[in-house]
Amino acid sequence: MSTQLLPETLRKGLFRALLLLTFFIGAVPLHAQKQEAMKGAPGLTAKLINIESATNEPFRFSASLYNAAAYHQIYELKAELPAGWQISYRVDGSQVTSVNLAAGQTREIAIEITVPSNAPARKYIIPFKAVSSAQTLELQLEAVVKGSYGASLGTPSGRLSEEVTSGSHQDIELEVTNTGTLPLSSLSLSSQLPSGWEASFSPSQIERLDAGKKVGIKATLKVPDKTIAGDYSATFSLGGNNANAQAAFRIFVKTSVLSGWIGILTIALSVLAVYLLIRKYGRR
Structure with missing residues (x-):
């Protein structure tokens, strides 16, 4: 039957119903989308x-x-x-x-x-x-x-003790080894020493050290005058961007032969002075 043959009121009712149905179908998924947006992405x-x-x-x-x-x-x-x-x-x-x-x-x-x-x-x-x-x-x-970083600090001989004379300096041969599988960069040497002592390194900086490689470092240790003879500890440290290492040394300080003779002479002069004073004033 043609819609033109339907009464005017019926045609208007069908049109309104169609509009409501269209709005309802579109509103349901829109409402669900809003609810989902409120929940967020799980x-x-x-x-x-x-x-x-x-x-x-x-x-x-x-x-x-x-x-x-x-x-x-x-x-x-x-x-x-x-x-x-x-x-x-x-x-x-x-x-x-x-x-x-x-x-x-x-x-x-x-x-x-x-x-x-x-x-x-x-x-x-x-x-x-x-x-x-x-x-x-x-x-x-x-x-x-990607690999590993690692470094060690020691000596070619493995010995970590030295003997030095008070008031002199001693060269110590150090050895830096890359024990990892990746290259090391910007390595530097430093020291922890007794008060008044000094240390210098040559070279003081290692720009790059490939895996498995070694490099020698000369550490020059200076001990001040009048340092009391005995055992001291000194620590040399290696620091870098990716690796660190330390080596603790035992340093035995001895007095020089000249200092020993001066000491003996001083004692002898003191004894002689006491003897002369006793002889001079002891008779009175």
């Missing part, structure tokens, strides 16, 4: 999922955990690690193993992973999970081990 996310580091430097990730449910949840934090690896979680600066979240709440989780020094250099996939009674959220973290 899940577990991280700013960076791929981090490269050496074995002696921790991998630090930052994750965001969001509770999309309409009720409170407790999430237990878990990770699958290779043998010997360790992981810790911090929320607001406190170490935790689980996170308590109200409905719609988000918390930031600081994740720190430490790696054994002998871990092979390659990429490792670390499955990280936040598990509640109602859901399991998972994030794939990638830790790229």
Whole structure:
């Protein structure tokens, strides 16, 4: 039947009903979209999922955990690690193993992973999970081990003791070794000595030292005059951007032969002076 044959009032009613139906169909998904926007995007996310580091430097990730449910949840934090690896979680600066979240709440989780020094250099996939009674959220973290940094400071002979005369200087041969698998840069030498002592190094700076390589350093130790004979300790330190090392030396200070003779002569003159005084005034 043609709509032109319908009464005017019926045609107007059908048109109004069609408009209402169209509005209702469009409003339902729009309302759902608004509700979803209020909830936010549920899940577990991280700013960076791929981090490269050496074995002696921790991998630090930052994750965001969001509770999309309409009720409170407790999430237990878990990770699958290779043998010997360790992981810790911090929320607001406190170490935790689980996170308590109200409905719609988000918390930031600081994740720190430490790696054994002998871990092979390659990429490792670390499955990280936040598990509640109602859901399991998972994030794939990638830790790229690029190698290791390491250094040692000693002597070519391995001896860590020296003998020096009071008021003189002594040259000590040091040896710096790169014990890691990555090159070291900007290495410098320093010392901790008894008061008044001095030390200089040649060279005093190592710009680059490749893995497995060694370099010799001459340390010149100066001991002040009138230093009392005996055992002293001196520590030489190596510092750099990625590695540090120390070598503790035992230094035996002895007096010079000239100082010994001067001391003996002084004592003899003192004894002679006392003897002469006794002879002079002892007869009165």
